[in-house]
Amino acid sequence: MPHTAVPASARSSSPGPRTAYDLLLIGGGLIGLSTAWRAARRGLRVAVVDPAPASAAAASHAAAGMLAPVSEVTYTEEPLLRLGLASLARWPAFAAELAADSGRDLGDLDYRADGMLEVAFGSDDLAALDELAAFMGKLDLPVERLTGRECRRLEPMLAPAVRGGLLARGDAWVDPRRVTRALLAALERRGVDMVPARVAGLERSGEAVVGVRLAPGAGTSTGPSGEVVRAERVVLAAGAWSGAMEGLPPEVLPPVRPVKGQIMRLRSPEPILRRCVRGVVHGSYVYLVPRGDGELVLGATQEELGFDTRVTAGGLWELLRDARELVPGVTELEVADVVAGLRPGTPDNLPLIGPTALPGLWLATGHHRGGVLLAPLTADLLLEEAGDQQGLAGLCSPLRFQENP
Numbered sequence: 468m469p470h471t472a473v474p475a476s477a478r479s480s481s482p483g484p485r486t487a488y489d490l491l492l493i494g495g496g497l498i499g500l501s502t503a504w505r506a507a508r509r510g511l512r513v514a515v516v517d518p519a520p521a522s523a524a525a526a527s528h529a530a531a532g533m534l535a536p537v538s539e540v541t542y543t544e545e546p547l548l549r550l551g552l553a554s555l556a557r558w559p560a561f562a563a564e565l566a567a568d569s570g571r572d573l574g575d576l577d578y579r580a581d582g583m584l585e586v587a588f589g590s591d592d593l594a595a596l597d598e599l600a601a602f603m604g605k606l607d608l609p610v611e612r613l614t615g616r617e618c619r620r621l622e623p624m625l626a627p628a629v630r631g632g633l634l635a636r637g638d639a640w641v642d643p644r645r646v647t648r649a650l651l652a653a654l655e656r657r658g659v660d661m662v663p664a665r666v667a668g669l670e671r672s673g674e675a676v677v678g679v680r681l682a683p684g685a686g687t688s689t690g691p692s693g694e695v696v697r698a699e700r701v702v703l704a705a706g707a708w709s710g711a712m713e714g715l716p717p718e719v720l721p722p723v724r725p726v727k728g729q730i731m732r733l734r735s736p737e738p739i740l741r742r743c744v745r746g747v748v749h750g751s752y753v754y755l756v757p758r759g760d761g762e763l764v765l766g767a768t769q770e771e772l773g774f775d776t777r778v779t780a781g782g783l784w785e786l787l788r789d790a791r792e793l794v795p796g797v798t799e800l801e802v803a804d805v806v807a808g809l810r811p812g813t814p815d816n817l818p819l820i821g822p823t824a825l826p827g828l829w830l831a832t833g834h835h836r837g838g839v840l841l842a843p844l845t846a847d848l849l850l851e852e853a854g855d856q857q858g859l860a861g862l863c864s865p866l867r868f869q870e871n872p
């Protein structure tokens with residue numbers, strides 16, 4: 468997509484009273500782009516500031532795209548489950564509207580709502596699966612407990628050693644790279660301005676944030692350092708980099724850290740799985756996500772190594788070792804790609820969505836392992852489209868850290 472320079476009406480090198488945009492997103496990853504698109508659909512004037520939107524550095528480039536709040540539920544994280552279920556319910560309309568707005572067929576997004584199969588390998592893994600099934604039962608989650616044989620009937624490529632499983636029929640998945648491409652097309656059609664620059668700091672008027680100051684970008688024509696782009700509301704959506712953002716007062720700097728994930732994309736002429744399979748192999752998790760074109764994504768490691776994005780032999784070995792136990796046929800497949808991405812982690816694993824203590828500055832970050840799943844809900848919460856009878860905004864409020872540091 469060709470980048471649009473900041474229109475003259477939105478630029479000023481000396482601050483003035485004019486507000487050019489209703490909404491300005493700092494960050495052109497999946498969260499920034501999808502929020503920009505939803506806002507533009509509502510008729511808002513929107514800009515996205517990012518030196519390289521939708522680049523390979525974005526977490527979504529390395530995301531498998533599981534929309535699986537039920538399968539991925541964990542014992543202490545019921546609030547995250549509530550957010551995930553609310554966003555999963557929004558995905559069918561989000562996908563259909565994105566397909567229409569970007570001039571694509573729904574099938575082009577590879578959005579599939581065929582459920583997810585969680586399987587156990589050893590006897591310890593089976594015991595853990597039974598405990599998980601009991602926990603899910605208490606939460607009234609719609610899952611079916613299956614024997615190993617029933618699992619293989621659903622997925623014939625599963626190993627004979629698979630001992631049992633849980634089928635979450637409501638879980639889904641999508642191809643995040645296709646979603647990103649569709650978002651870029653939809654943004655162009657909706658007239659969203661893409662500003663190919665780095666943000667050097669916030670523009671303030673008294674306490675309030677009234678825009679951003681741009682740094683000169685390498686190879687772009689963003690104008691002189693200090694150029695200001697004004698907006699009614701600025702949203703920081705810079706993923707794992709949000710916590711390291713320059714020019715943000717320390718009291719509103721979000722507690723976001725990078726959590727590395729390595730994935731491997733394998734290629735086969737035909738899909739070898741019908742649905743997502745996630746498994747515990749001797750206590751460690753691996754997932755296998757099939758794409759419509761035969762690709763199979765194996766993911767993902769979880770590593771606390773700062774901004775390190777090296778793909779390592781150990782990371783890939785771990786993925787293949789566990790995936791092969793569940794689906795031995797994976798070793799026959801061609802390796803298409805190996806990638807490492809950085810998830811934006813938070814101290815409580817819940818995202819940061821909503822206003823900060825600085826008027827005019829909002830956050831949409833900290834989505835950790837759930838950025839793709841939570842994209843539709845994030846946009847709705849930011850745009851206050853949905854009302855909030857369920858109290859979801861409170862769970863995501865950035866003020867939970869700012870008030871109780």
Ligand code: GLY
Nearest residue numbers: 728766767836837
């Ligand atoms: N949502 C899966 C992951 O982050 O690995």
